[in-house]
Amino acid sequence: MRKHLYTLYGGRYTRALLVEMVMLEGEIDYQLREVDIVQQEHRSAEFLSINPAGHVPAMITPEGVTLYETPAINLYLVEHHGLTDLAPTVDEPDRGPFLSGLFFLAGDLEPAMKRYFYPHRYVLRDEDTPIMKEESLRAALERFAVIEERLGKVGPYYLGTRFSLADLTLSFWACNLESEGLLNACPAVRNCVMLVKQRPKLRSKFSELELWREEYRALQARGEGVR
Numbered sequence: 001m002r003k004h005l006y007t008l009y010g011g012r013y014t015r016a017l018l019v020e021m022v023m024l025e026g027e028i029d030y031q032l033r034e035v036d037i038v039q040q041e042h043r044s045a046e047f048l049s050i051n052p053a054g055h056v057p058a059m060i061t062p063e064g065v066t067l068y069e070t071p072a073i074n075l076y077l078v079e080h081h082g083l084t085d086l087a088p089t090v091d092e093p094d095r096g097p098f099l100s101g102l103f104f105l106a107g108d109l110e111p112a113m114k115r116y117f118y119p120h121r122y123v124l125r126d127e128d129t130p131i132m133k134e135e136s137l138r139a140a141l142e143r144f145a146v147i148e149e150r151l152g153k154v155g156p157y158y159l160g161t162r163f164s165l166a167d168l169t170l171s172f173w174a175c176n177l178e179s180e181g182l183l184n185a186c187p188a189v190r191n192c193v194m195l196v197k198q199r200p201k202l203r204s205k206f207s208e209l210e211l212w213r214e215e216y217r218a219l220q221a222r223g224e225g226v227r
């Protein structure tokens, strides 16, 4: 029997898929423990004992250490497994720009995307939900425009000709909007997404993401999305 190194908590409709992509790129063995966020399993006492913030993904290392926050998990995996194809090492000149890109996506773009997906959480009155969604999209597109400018100058990737975890993270978020035709003003971002989606080890995961999007849309139409 294959020995599982890592336990990843995540699954359907979650960015745990982004961690899975890193695992696949790095050929790292893991087992996935499905947390159904539609059924609120991420708020169960059992899951809160793993990540008190009640968010997925969370990951337990083979040494039994619990990690959470997607970019932290991904950077941990990259560094722990020496995945230099995914990130410049500390002594490389690209390291600084790489960190800026990754943290911009995690700290600045991500909150706008979260509001876009869960706008109902950010309003006092239900009827303001569509306006919140629209405003979140505007904020997200403002951040994509910043990346667009960089890729237009140095692309096709965030670090020029060198693919990295920054492009993977960018593509995960961008393809959500791209599929709705909302990234037409960002051709360099779309080109980067296209290149990342073509990576042989990632194709199946991007297809899964597409499937989830359709499923989640149907759920939302029935008023059954994440509360």
Ligand SMILES: N[C@@H](CCC(=O)N[C@@H](CS)C(=O)NCC(=O)O)C(=O)O
Residues within 6 Å of the ligand: 013, 014, 015, 016, 037, 042, 054, 055, 056, 057, 068, 069, 070, 071, 110, 114, 226
């Ligand atoms: N900053 C965290 C946020 C994690 C997060 O919001 N995950 C979503 C799934 S993609 C989640 O747990 N949603 C359920 C909720 O917010 O109730 C990270 O990047 O890992």
